[in-house]
Structure formats: structure tokens, C-alpha cells
Amino acid sequence: MNDLAAAFSQAASLLLGFDEDLMEIIGLSLRVSFMAVGLAVLLGLPLGAAVALYRFPGRTVLGALLNAFMGLPPVVVGLVVYLMLSRAGPLGVLGLLFTPAAMILAQCLLVLPIVAALSAQIVADLSEEYDEQLRSLAAGPGQRLVTLLWDGRFSLMTAVLAGFGRAIAEVGAVMIVGGNIAHSTRVMTTAIALETSKGNLALALGLGLVLIAIALGVNLAALALRDAARPRHG
Amino acid sequence: MGVSILPLRLEGVTFEADGKRLIDGVTFDLRPGTRSVILGPNGAGKSLLLRLCHGLIRPSGGEVSWDAPRGTEVSHRQAMVFQRPVLLRRSAAANVAYPLRLRGVPARERGERVAEALALAGLSAQAKQAARSLSGGEQQRLAIARAWVMAPEVLFLDEPTANLDPAAARAIEALIDGVHASGAKIVMTTHDLGQAHRLADEILFLHRGHLLERAEATAFFSNPRTAEASAFLKGDLSW
Amino acid sequence: MVMRRSFLAGIILSAAIALPSSAAERDIVIASTTSTENSGLFGAILPIFEAASGIRVKVVAVGTGQAIKLARNGDADVLFVHHRTSEEKFVAEGFGVKRFGVMYNDFVLVGPKADPAGVRAMTDAPAALAKIAAAKAVFASRGDDSGTHKKERGLWRAAQVDAQAASGQWYRETGSGMGATLNTAAGLGAYALADRGTWIGFANKGDLEIMVEGDKRLFNPYGVILVNPAKHKHIKAADGQAFIDWLVSSAGQKAIADYKLGGLQLFFPNAKKAGS
Incomplete structure (x- = not known):
């Protein structure tokens, strides 16, 4: 129990002290997860919308796969990405293993099914309402997709936030493909794992509280943005 | 605009769903200029017939054809206003601009046409408001402006005032008159006799999926030829 | 429009991240065990080597089994672990160049x-x-x-x-x-x-x-091995060997001996003198 109290004071002093190492770790965590989610959104929103709107061979299977992969264990994703990026693997020549780029790739693969599956659901629901109107306006398939994504933007933000929560909190994938290298690929979660393994439970928990605070901050900022935009666009 | 796509011809059109025949052997043609009102009790199949004309659903049998040369994009020459307007989550002006953007109309021309359509609908002051924050009547007027901005040759309206109070409904009727005056053919459904009286040049009376009567409006109201039409006009049609 | 802009921004940002922060920076990756990293030894001795050589050392600290696997795949330049039999097998199979004893605890x-x-x-x-x-x-x-x-x-x-x-x-x-x-x-x-x-x-x-x-x-001896560049062309052999040479040099050995936690020495250097 004293660890719990110690954790809070650790977290406070870490944040208030602007510990240089901590700031670097937080910065990398945010950079990696924002990039991963950004890429996952660029790919996942159109993918999800396509699954919702278009009839093509394998559509049902793809939809089921996306749903199933929402719960993919990060370690498995990490292993797959490791095997691809390893010097012995097919993409080894890129030399991306143990770099932030590898971590972005792994988190992107982890988040992509979440963003795609949730946006497929959101777009499918919206399409029920819009379908006749858009066909009446003679909107083409691509125009329908873009219109539905744009009009679903406030709901889709939930999907994006769910993806971000998954990315910033996972440890298994970035540990394997990043290697938790100090000043290079160490992020919040791998630092927490490291401090736990050193037995510095209060420090680990303190870092965990910082992580929660950051995740909370990102969510609040996103929701504030949404609430500011909503009255103007209905 | 080029050559007219009218008349629209329906030849023995049927529509079935779940084994039930909802539209049964309907044949008629729609000529330019007039305001044609499809009249009938609830469940007669008015909305289905309108959707068949507009091409949103395909007939189970028979044929729907426009008198247009091969290669004409007929979907670009017609528009439809639904009973419940589906407005996009953006401003009123952006809603009206939307179909023009879909068709690649240049930005400058777009601005002029949007302003003109909003003015016709009496919504110039609400141009920048979120479309979904408008009142029910304003939303329906906006939907009509959005349809009109494409300069359709034919405008289909499906019970456009069904969800509105009388004052808002009158404003819609005035707007429909304005659209008609600008040269568009009007095809609308209603179950409101008063509205049919006020707007129709000709009546197509639909009953249980059958087109029972087609007549010039004054003739229809003064002298219906079928028992069902007389009953409907008296307000005691059983169905 | 907005989508297109953010897409571009995304591409540019990913490129920026994927590129090395400084093209001139020399670095090597060593696969090592949690014992060396968690005890704080690397935190103490690596800055000394980096200052002397200008080579940055990136440590991937995992179990010995996984460290050897990484090295076999060519994902590290240097292997620094503590299981003599496995280390000798690693060299005998041609994955490593030569094993150097460094220290023990x-x-x-x-x-x-x-x-x-x-x-x-x-x-x-x-x-x-x-x-x-x-x-x-x-x-x-x-x-x-x-x-x-x-x-x-x-x-x-x-x-x-x-x-x-x-x-x-x-x-x-x-x-x-x-x-x-x-x-x-x-x-x-x-x-x-x-x-x-x-x-x-x-x-x-x-x-x-x-x-x-x-x-x-x-007794727990630690050995360090350069991953064989004949197996993996991209291995930074010169910089990796420079790190190994430093570890077994008197400067490296002193750095290891000097690392103390709570007044206690954790690792005891035992590299053989050069030429052995």
C-alpha cells in the first residue's frame, strides 16, 4: 500500500521536475503512437468504409478478419513484425529493426483492425440513412465513401481514440521490435516494464500514472475539439 | 440542357417484395411542363412508384424508360426530395453546393448558383448555419434548394410536407410553385387532398398498387370515374 | 481536402522518423542480457566508451536465449551474454567470430x-x-x-x-x-x-x-562475441570489434571494476591480457 502512495508522489515529482529522460520517453511515446494511429486512420477509415459500402469478393471474410484482429495480442504482432524486419527476414535490408519506424509499423498493424472494424460499423449505420439520398444525387462510389466518412467524423473520432488508447498502452509489440533501447526506442510502457523488472515498483507505477494522465489528456483534448466543432456542423 | 429526356414512360411496371405485388402493371407517361400529383391513400404504393420513376429501385417486371439519346446521363437531369430530408453535417450553403461539387462545377459558378438557390428557398440568412440545426420546414426547403440547384428537368417530391405544420407546408408549396415556374417538371406524391387541389395540373390516382385513374385535375376532383376515387375524395375510402 | 492534407503530412512525418536522426552518427546494436542492463552496469560504462570512441552503443536487453537468437538472425552486431556453453556453440557454428571473456559475477x-x-x-x-x-x-x-x-x-x-x-x-x-x-x-x-x-x-x-x-x-562468466560479418554483410564489424577491444582493454576493465552499487562491486573484470 505504501507503494501506491509513493507512486503518486513519484509521478508528481517526475512530471513537475521535467525530468529530461522522462520528457524524452514521453515525447517518443507520443510520436510513435500518434504516427501509428495516423497511418492506421489513413488506411483504416477508407478500408472500413469500403467493407461497409462496397460489394466485392471476400468482403465478408475481410469484415470478419478485421473484427477478429481487434483483439490481436500485441506480442504476436510484435513477433510478426520482428520476423519481417529481422536481417534474416524479407524486409531485413531496410534496417528498420530497433528503430521508432519499426515501432510505428507494429502499432499501426495493431490499431488498424480496430479503426477499420469500428469505422465499418459506423459507416454502415450512417449509410442506412444516407444511401437513397446519395444515390439520388448521383454520387459515385468514391464520392459516397468520402461523404460518409466526413459526415461520420464525430462518431469516427471514437474509433480513432480507441485506436490511440490501444497504441499508447501496449507494451508487447514495441518491446520486441523496438528493443527498449535507452535514448533510442524506450517508450513509456517499456520503461514501466523495465522499472518493474528492476523492482522499482513505485517508480514503475508513477510512470504508469503519467501514462494514464497523458492518455486522459489526449482524450479530453479530442472531445473538447469535437464539442467545439459540433454546434457549427450539427 | 440539350434535348429533353421527357417523356418518362412506364410500361406494365410491377414491383414485388417478399412475394407481395406492391405495384401492379402500371402504364403511363409523364410529359414536360405539368405538375403531376400521384394521389392515393396510405399504402397505395405512391412512394414506391416515385422511386421506380427516379430509378432508386428496379421494377420486378415491365420497363421504365426516358426519351433520351443513348449515353445521356439521365440521373443528372432529375432530382428527388424525400419525405424526411437527409441533410449533410455541414452548413446550409455547403449542402446546396454539394451536388454541384459532385458534378465538378467550378467554384465561382458554384457560389452564384448556391446563392440563387438559397434565395429562392428564402434561406439566404441561414446560409452559414449548420443544416441540421434548422427547423423542419427550413430543412425541407433546403432539400428542395439542393435539388433545384442542379437545374433538374424533373423534380420528384415524396410527401414533402407530411411532417410539417400547416404554415411550413404552405411555404413548401409556394417553393414548389417557384421551382415549377423556373421550368422544371414536378412529380409529387401526397395523400393530402387540399394540397393536391392547390398544386396539381393532373392527377394519377393510385390504389393498392394499381393506377386506377389519370385525369386533368379539375376533371378528377369534379367527376371521378372510379368508385375508389369517389370514396377517397369523400374521405371514407376503406383500405 | 483535410484528408488529403493530413495524408501528406503523415507521409512526410513518417519519412522524417524513419530517417536516422543524424547520418554521420556511428552506432552499434548489442544483444545482451537483462542482468547487465538492469544492474546499471551499461548505464555506467557505456558513456565512457561512447565518449572515447564516438560510437553509440544501443543495448537490446533480453534473456540469453533470445539474445543469441537475435544475434543469429544478424539483428545485433555484438553478443554479450553469460552462458559459456551456448556462446562456444554460437562461435563453433560460425555465427560469431571469437569469444572474449570480459568479467564475471x-x-x-x-x-x-x-x-x-x-x-x-x-x-x-x-x-x-x-x-x-x-x-x-x-x-x-x-x-x-x-x-x-x-x-x-x-x-x-x-x-x-x-x-x-x-x-x-x-x-x-x-x-x-x-x-x-x-x-x-x-x-x-x-x-x-x-x-x-x-x-x-x-x-x-x-x-x-x-x-x-x-x-x-x-560462478557466472560473461563473454562478448562479434557477430560474424561473413554471415551477415551489414554487421558493423569494425565498430563492434572496437567495443570488444575496449571492454577487454585496461580502460574497459577498470570501468567495470569501478561500477559499484551501494558500495558493492557487482562485476569482476577477468579479461585475459591481449594476445591470449
């Missing part, structure tokens, strides 16, 4: 203060394990094929006890790193084998104490 058998098996102050490690097995006292094993785990299994063999058969009963395999296993042992009141470096640096000892130490069978 030793393993300690830790256990709860109450000492239910009565092994405190014994000097014969296998005999102590046999007593633990006889008492069915809880023992927390790494169970992860790490150097420490391999050492532990050797000791059980020497004690002629099939601990594996009791897995899930008094013998608990955590399948995780040294620190996590010590956390488990502290929570269960279990015995555990730990390398002294991690043990001294470990902050969550609870009521665990050292029970057995000093047996020469607990």
Missing part, C-alpha cells in the same frame, strides 16, 4: 527470511537445492531459457532432482526476466536463483535474503 540463492528448507549459509549449492526439493519449499524459476535458467537447470542436474516434474507444485516457472521472477519470489516467499548484479540492484526484495553464496559452481 556470481549467482546467489535467495530465499525468504523464515527459510523453510533450512538452507541458510550452506556452501554447497546443489545440496541446498536438494534440501529445497525434499522440503517441497516453493522455488521460483526463470523458466525462460535464459543464461540464469540454464545455470539453474545445471545445478538441479547436479543435485539429481527432477524439478521440472514438480512444475506447478512447489516448482514455479515464471517464464519471465530476472526482475519479474524476483518480484514473484518476493510475493510467494519463494527461493530463487539470481545473478548478484541484479540482486544488489533490485529494489523490491521484500523479506528475501541471500541464503547460499560462494560455491564456485555459482
Whole structure:
């Protein structure tokens, strides 16, 4: 129990002290997860919308796969990405293993099914309402997709936030493909794992509280943005 | 605009769903200029017939054809206003601009046409408001402006005032008159006799999926030829 | 429009991240064990090497088994672990160039203060394990094929006890790193084998104490090996060898000896003099 109290004071002093190492770790965590989610959104929103709107061979299977992969264990994703990026693997020549780029790739693969599956659901629901109107306006398939994504933007933000929560909190994938290298690929979660393994439970928990605070901050900022935009666009 | 796509011809059109025949052997043609009102009790199949004309659903049998040369994009020459307007989550002006953007109309021309359509609908002051924050009547007027901005040759309206109070409904009727005056053919459904009286040049009376009567409006109201039409006009049609 | 802009921004940002922060920077990746990283040794000695050589050392700290696997795949330039048999096999199979002895520490058998098996102050490690097995006292094993785990299994063999058969009963395999296993042992009141470096640096000892130490069978030598550039062309052989040369040089050996935690020396340099 004293660890719990110690954790809070650790977290406070870490944040208030602007510990240089901590700031670097937080910065990398945010950079990696924002990039991963950004890429996952660029790919996942159109993918999800396509699954919702278009009839093509394998559509049902793809939809089921996306749903199933929402719960993919990060370690498995990490292993797959490791095997691809390893010097012995097919993409080894890129030399991306143990770099932030590898971590972005792994988190992107982890988040992509979440963003795609949730946006497929959101777009499918919206399409029920819009379908006749858009066909009446003679909107083409691509125009329908873009219109539905744009009009679903406030709901889709939930999907994006769910993806971000998954990315910033996972440890298994970035540990394997990043290697938790100090000043290079160490992020919040791998630092927490490291401090736990050193037995510095209060420090680990303190870092965990910082992580929660950051995740909370990102969510609040996103929701504030949404609430500011909503009255103007209905 | 080029050559007219009218008349629209329906030849023995049927529509079935779940084994039930909802539209049964309907044949008629729609000529330019007039305001044609499809009249009938609830469940007669008015909305289905309108959707068949507009091409949103395909007939189970028979044929729907426009008198247009091969290669004409007929979907670009017609528009439809639904009973419940589906407005996009953006401003009123952006809603009206939307179909023009879909068709690649240049930005400058777009601005002029949007302003003109909003003015016709009496919504110039609400141009920048979120479309979904408008009142029910304003939303329906906006939907009509959005349809009109494409300069359709034919405008289909499906019970456009069904969800509105009388004052808002009158404003819609005035707007429909304005659209008609600008040269568009009007095809609308209603179950409101008063509205049919006020707007129709000709009546197509639909009953249980059958087109029972087609007549010039004054003739229809003064002298219906079928028992069902007389009953409907008296307000005691059983169905 | 907005989508298109953010797409572009995304591409540019990914490119920026994927590119090395400074093209001129020289760095090597070493695959090592958690004991060297968690004990703080690397944190103390690597800055000295980096300042002297201008080569940045990136440490991927995993179990010995995984470290060797990384090195075999060519994902590290240098292997720095502590299981002599595996290291020699690694070199014999052609994956490594040559093994250099660097330093040693030793393993300690830790256990709860109450000492239910009565092994405190014994000097014969296998005999102590046999007593633990006889008492069915809880023992927390790494169970992860790490150097420490391999050492532990050797000791059980020497004690002629099939601990594996009791897995899930008094013998608990955590399948995780040294620190996590010590956390488990502290929570269960279990015995555990730990390398002294991690043990001294470990902050969550609870009521665990050292029970057995000093047996020469607990000796824990560390070796360092350059991954064979003949197997993997991209290996930074020159910079990797420079790091190895520094480790076994008098400067490197002094840095290792100078690292102390709580006044205690954790690692004892034992590199042979040049030419051996």
C-alpha cells in the first residue's frame, strides 16, 4: 500500500521536475503512437468504409478478419513484425529493426483492425440513412465513401481514440521490435516494464500514472475539439 | 440542357417484395411542363412508384424508360426530395453546393448558383448555419434548394410536407410553385387532398398498387370515374 | 481536402522518423542480457566508451536465449551474454567470430527470511537445492531459457532432482526476466536463483535474503562475441570489434571494476591480457 502512495508522489515529482529522460520517453511515446494511429486512420477509415459500402469478393471474410484482429495480442504482432524486419527476414535490408519506424509499423498493424472494424460499423449505420439520398444525387462510389466518412467524423473520432488508447498502452509489440533501447526506442510502457523488472515498483507505477494522465489528456483534448466543432456542423 | 429526356414512360411496371405485388402493371407517361400529383391513400404504393420513376429501385417486371439519346446521363437531369430530408453535417450553403461539387462545377459558378438557390428557398440568412440545426420546414426547403440547384428537368417530391405544420407546408408549396415556374417538371406524391387541389395540373390516382385513374385535375376532383376515387375524395375510402 | 492534407503530412512525418536522426552518427546494436542492463552496469560504462570512441552503443536487453537468437538472425552486431556453453556453440557454428571473456559475477540463492528448507549459509549449492526439493519449499524459476535458467537447470542436474516434474507444485516457472521472477519470489516467499548484479540492484526484495553464496559452481562468466560479418554483410564489424577491444582493454576493465552499487562491486573484470 505504501507503494501506491509513493507512486503518486513519484509521478508528481517526475512530471513537475521535467525530468529530461522522462520528457524524452514521453515525447517518443507520443510520436510513435500518434504516427501509428495516423497511418492506421489513413488506411483504416477508407478500408472500413469500403467493407461497409462496397460489394466485392471476400468482403465478408475481410469484415470478419478485421473484427477478429481487434483483439490481436500485441506480442504476436510484435513477433510478426520482428520476423519481417529481422536481417534474416524479407524486409531485413531496410534496417528498420530497433528503430521508432519499426515501432510505428507494429502499432499501426495493431490499431488498424480496430479503426477499420469500428469505422465499418459506423459507416454502415450512417449509410442506412444516407444511401437513397446519395444515390439520388448521383454520387459515385468514391464520392459516397468520402461523404460518409466526413459526415461520420464525430462518431469516427471514437474509433480513432480507441485506436490511440490501444497504441499508447501496449507494451508487447514495441518491446520486441523496438528493443527498449535507452535514448533510442524506450517508450513509456517499456520503461514501466523495465522499472518493474528492476523492482522499482513505485517508480514503475508513477510512470504508469503519467501514462494514464497523458492518455486522459489526449482524450479530453479530442472531445473538447469535437464539442467545439459540433454546434457549427450539427 | 440539350434535348429533353421527357417523356418518362412506364410500361406494365410491377414491383414485388417478399412475394407481395406492391405495384401492379402500371402504364403511363409523364410529359414536360405539368405538375403531376400521384394521389392515393396510405399504402397505395405512391412512394414506391416515385422511386421506380427516379430509378432508386428496379421494377420486378415491365420497363421504365426516358426519351433520351443513348449515353445521356439521365440521373443528372432529375432530382428527388424525400419525405424526411437527409441533410449533410455541414452548413446550409455547403449542402446546396454539394451536388454541384459532385458534378465538378467550378467554384465561382458554384457560389452564384448556391446563392440563387438559397434565395429562392428564402434561406439566404441561414446560409452559414449548420443544416441540421434548422427547423423542419427550413430543412425541407433546403432539400428542395439542393435539388433545384442542379437545374433538374424533373423534380420528384415524396410527401414533402407530411411532417410539417400547416404554415411550413404552405411555404413548401409556394417553393414548389417557384421551382415549377423556373421550368422544371414536378412529380409529387401526397395523400393530402387540399394540397393536391392547390398544386396539381393532373392527377394519377393510385390504389393498392394499381393506377386506377389519370385525369386533368379539375376533371378528377369534379367527376371521378372510379368508385375508389369517389370514396377517397369523400374521405371514407376503406383500405 | 483535410484528408488529403493530413495524408501528406503523415507521409512526410513518417519519412522524417524513419530517417536516422543524424547520418554521420556511428552506432552499434548489442544483444545482451537483462542482468547487465538492469544492474546499471551499461548505464555506467557505456558513456565512457561512447565518449572515447564516438560510437553509440544501443543495448537490446533480453534473456540469453533470445539474445543469441537475435544475434543469429544478424539483428545485433555484438553478443554479450553469460552462458559459456551456448556462446562456444554460437562461435563453433560460425555465427560469431571469437569469444572474449570480459568479467564475471556470481549467482546467489535467495530465499525468504523464515527459510523453510533450512538452507541458510550452506556452501554447497546443489545440496541446498536438494534440501529445497525434499522440503517441497516453493522455488521460483526463470523458466525462460535464459543464461540464469540454464545455470539453474545445471545445478538441479547436479543435485539429481527432477524439478521440472514438480512444475506447478512447489516448482514455479515464471517464464519471465530476472526482475519479474524476483518480484514473484518476493510475493510467494519463494527461493530463487539470481545473478548478484541484479540482486544488489533490485529494489523490491521484500523479506528475501541471500541464503547460499560462494560455491564456485555459482560462478557466472560473461563473454562478448562479434557477430560474424561473413554471415551477415551489414554487421558493423569494425565498430563492434572496437567495443570488444575496449571492454577487454585496461580502460574497459577498470570501468567495470569501478561500477559499484551501494558500495558493492557487482562485476569482476577477468579479461585475459591481449594476445591470449
